[in-house]
Amino acid sequence: MRASQFFISTLKEAPADADITSQKLMLRAGMIRKLAAGIYNYMPMGLRTIRKIEAIIREEMNAAGAIECLMPVVQPAELWQETGRWQKYGAELMRVKDRHGRDFIFQPTSEEAITDIARGEIKSYRQLPVNFYHIQTKFRDERRPRFGVMRGREFTMKDAYSFDRDEASAGVSYDKMFVAYHKIFNRLGLTFRAVKADTGAIGGSRSHEFQVIADTGEDAIAYCPTSDYAANIELAEALSLNASRASPVLEFGKTPTPGKEKCEDVAALLNLPLSRTVKSIVLAVDKADDKGNPLPADIWLLLIRGDHELNEIKASKIAGLGKDFRFANESEIIEHFGCMPGYLGPIGLKKPVKIVADRTVATMSDFVSGANEEGFHFTGMNWARDLPEPDFIADIRNVVPGDPAPDGNGVLAIQRGIEVGHVFYLGTVYSKPMNATFLGENGKPQLLEMGCYGIGVTRLLGAAIEQNHDDKGIIWPDAMAPFTVAIAPMGYDRSEMVKTAVDTLYSDLKLAGVDVLLDDRGERPGVMLAELELIGIPHRVVIGERGLKDGKVEYQHRRDAAAAVVDVSEIAAFVKAKLVAFK
RNA sequence: CGGGGCGUAGCGCAGCCCGGUAGCGCGCCUGGUUUGGGACCAGGAUGUCGUAGGUUCGAAUCCUAUCGCCCCGACCA
Numbered sequence: 001m002r003a004s005q006f007f008i009s010t011l012k013e014a015p016a017d018a019d020i021t022s023q024k025l026m027l028r029a030g031m032i033r034k035l036a037a038g039i040y041n042y043m044p045m046g047l048r049t050i051r052k053i054e055a056i057i058r059e060e061m062n063a064a065g066a067i068e069c070l071m072p073v074v075q076p077a078e079l080w081q082e083t084g085r086w087q088k089y090g091a092e093l094m095r096v097k098d099r100h101g102r103d104f105i106f107q108p109t110s111e112e113a114i115t116d117i118a119r120g121e122i123k124s125y126r127q128l129p130v131n132f133y134h135i136q137t138k139f140r141d142e143r144r145p146r147f148g149v150m151r152g153r154e155f156t157m158k159d160a161y162s163f164d165r166d167e168a169s170a171g172v173s174y175d176k177m178f179v180a181y182h183k184i185f186n187r188l189g190l191t192f193r194a195v196k197a198d199t200g201a202i203g204g205s206r207s208h209e210f211q212v213i214a215d216t217g218e219d220a221i222a223y224c225p226t227s228d229y230a231a232n233i234e235l236a237e238a239l240s241l242n243a244s245r246a247s248p249v250l251e252f253g254k255t256p257t258p259g260k261e262k263c264e265d266v267a268a269l270l271n272l273p274l275s276r277t278v279k280s281i282v283l284a285v286d287k288a289d290d291k292g293n294p295l296p297a298d299i300w301l302l303l304i305r306g307d308h309e310l311n312e313i314k315a316s317k318i319a320g321l322g323k324d325f326r327f328a329n330e331s332e333i334i335e336h337f338g339c340m341p342g343y344l345g346p347i348g349l350k351k352p353v354k355i356v357a358d359r360t361v362a363t364m365s366d367f368v369s370g371a372n373e374e375g376f377h378f379t380g381m382n383w384a385r386d387l388p389e390p391d392f393i394a395d396i397r398n399v400v401p402g403d404p405a406p407d408g409n410g411v412l413a414i415q416r417g418i419e420v421g422h423v424f425y426l427g428t429v430y431s432k433p434m435n436a437t438f439l440g441e442n443g444k445p446q447l448l449e450m451g452c453y454g455i456g457v458t459r460l461l462g463a464a465i466e467q468n469h470d471d472k473g474i475i476w477p478d479a480m481a482p483f484t485v486a487i488a489p490m491g492y493d494r495s496e497m498v499k500t501a502v503d504t505l506y507s508d509l510k511l512a513g514v515d516v517l518l519d520d521r522g523e524r525p526g527v528m529l530a531e532l533e534l535i536g537i538p539h540r541v542v543i544g545e546r547g548l549k550d551g552k553v554e555y556q557h558r559r560d561a562a563a564a565v566v567d568v569s570e571i572a573a574f575v576k577a578k579l580v581a582f583k
Numbered sequence: 584c585g586g587g588g589c590g591u592a593g594c595g596c597a598g599c600c601c602g603g604u605a606g607c608g609c610g611c612c613u614g615g616u617u618u619g620g621g622a623c624c625a626g627g628a629u630g631u632c633g634u635a636g637g638u639u640c641g642a643a644u645c646c647u648a649u650c651g652c653c654c655c656g657a658c659c660a
Contacts, residue, residue, distance in 0.1 A: 012609060012621070013595045017653050037652065092659070143584075143658065198660080419660085490619050526620035544619060
């Protein structure tokens with residue numbers, strides 16, 4: 001492609017409403033333009049990258065036996081009412097009425113539509129297994145769109161849905177996708193990690209997220225460098241840090257701690273490590289009588305070691321506490337503890353509360369906790385001796401670096417990631433309400449076993465940039481780059497020597513099928529080079545009279561600190577040898 | 584949805600407090616000189632100051648409403 005025949009539109013300064021690096025760079029490089037909050041135009045440069053990502057996804061999905069189809073963006077409400085998601089999905093589901101007043105939605109995902117296809121078309125076990133996918137525009141009316149294309153409202157997603165005769169077969173389908181996803185993200189040239197993920201309301205055990213590693217990621221990943229354990233921190237299991245509970249050594253006592261409301265302050269005052277303190281977190285679960293009138297909320301006390309953090313997802317899995325807990329308000333706390341937050345603890349309650357101790361807390365001895373009296377903490381507290389054993393012992397904290405790995409093969413480390421893919425075993429969650437059945441070998445109808453598999457195509461652009469950029473701009477992996485090679489002529493229109501060398505290389509690379517951009521716009525060198533770097537084309541050849549006099553041109557990878565001088569006669573072969581596609 | 588902030592030229596911003604001819608940098612257009620790291624000189628174009636009301640002789644500026652956008656949080660997965 002000649003740049004003069006293409007559309008390059010860069011910005012020296014990023015628009016003020018861009019917040020993160022990838023969004024700023026995509027705007028500056030002219031890949032996207034914002035149309036509304038969370039809604040973007042994809043400019044020619046950006047679309048080239050999207051198409052490259054899609055092509056790789058298609059190839060690998062097809063290779064894994066999935067079959068492409070295309071479901072509409074606008075779907076009738078009835079399907080969503082069948083599964084109950086018309087209500088459950090909430091305001092994030094974009095609803096629209098047609099001219100007759102009939103309800104439709106903009107698809108945020110396509111389980112309903114594909115299940116409707118499946119129940120109509122799949123009649124026999126002989127048609128199974130089958131996996132359909134499409135690459136289609138999604139719309140989720142996010143409360144707060146942000147991070148550019150990484151959390152937009154409109155985005156492109158590849159979503160695949162597998163149908164199987166039984167759970168064992170569904171597991172095979174799942175594993176195929178798991179492998180295909182590794183191939184896709186490897187081919188895209190990204191550093192990523194497949195991590196165990198929370199299965200949320202759907203339940204079940206099979207769910208993995210594919211996280212692109214980047215410090216700016218929204219998700220925290222716990223992994224074990226010496227084994228293959230990796231999980232989203234929401235899910236990563238925290239073992240007790242004490243092998244067993246040590247025998248009490250200290251006397252139980254009350255210590256004045258005026259003004260020391262945080263564990264850190266109390267530990268400092270008492271000259272104890274933070275790991276000897278226990279913090280109290282008070283949660284409430286609202287109750288109502290048969291008529292829906294509110295009753296006093298159930299109050300729960302969660303105990304976490306002073307240097308740990310509550311994991312709300314884990315807490316929500318405690319029987320009785322459930323998903324609908326909230327933090328208790330001040331009056332509830334005073335009513336049950338007789339004290340304001342800051343000095344709360346499990347001893348000396350005014351009213352009974354349910355006490356949950358984190359696994360580590362349950363094995364602590366001689367610990368420090370609030371005395372339920374302003375300005376005082378208890379020290380030398382011991383389970384059984386000074387207070388009853390906790391009602392519940394559970395894993396309710398986030399793992400921290402250095403924790404033992406749950407698989408017993410080392411210690412955990414934590415890094416941040418951007419979720420770009422998710423594979424999920426669904427079971428019959430959708431086939432059941434929609435009555436999607438097939439006839440089994442026994443001639444009887446059975447529910448289809450399903451799995452779903454998503455890849456955020458447009459989010460991948462942002463994730464790749466978050467992972468691969470420097471202060472000059474984007475550094476695309478070869479497979480995603482809008483152009484793989486840039487030729488930067490110094491004086492294309494002024495020097496016959498330059499023009500000849502440039503044109504020769506350009507046609508040679510084009511003939512070889514390389515995606516090459518010839519910058520023939522006549523920009524000054526500084527502008528041209530700065531823009532090519534901003535756009536992030538990974539390979540660049542600079543050709544000017546200065547070098548050609550000695551028969552030399554320059555090659556530089558976007559990550560190289562300096563250019564390599566290459567014989568003009570060898571440059572085409574030299575470049576091809578550098579390309580991932582030719583390796 | 585709660586809290587905070589911002590809407591002035593394509594982009595980045597000043598002007599607003601204290602009402603009186605709408606500005607700066609970049610970009611853009613024309614001509615010239617330049618051409619190996621975001622050139623220089625000369626000339627030029629571009630705004631219903633987000634929108635609608637109100638106050639006033641007079642509103643970008645003060646008041647009210649409204650829309651849009653951004654940030655933090657909550658929510659969602």
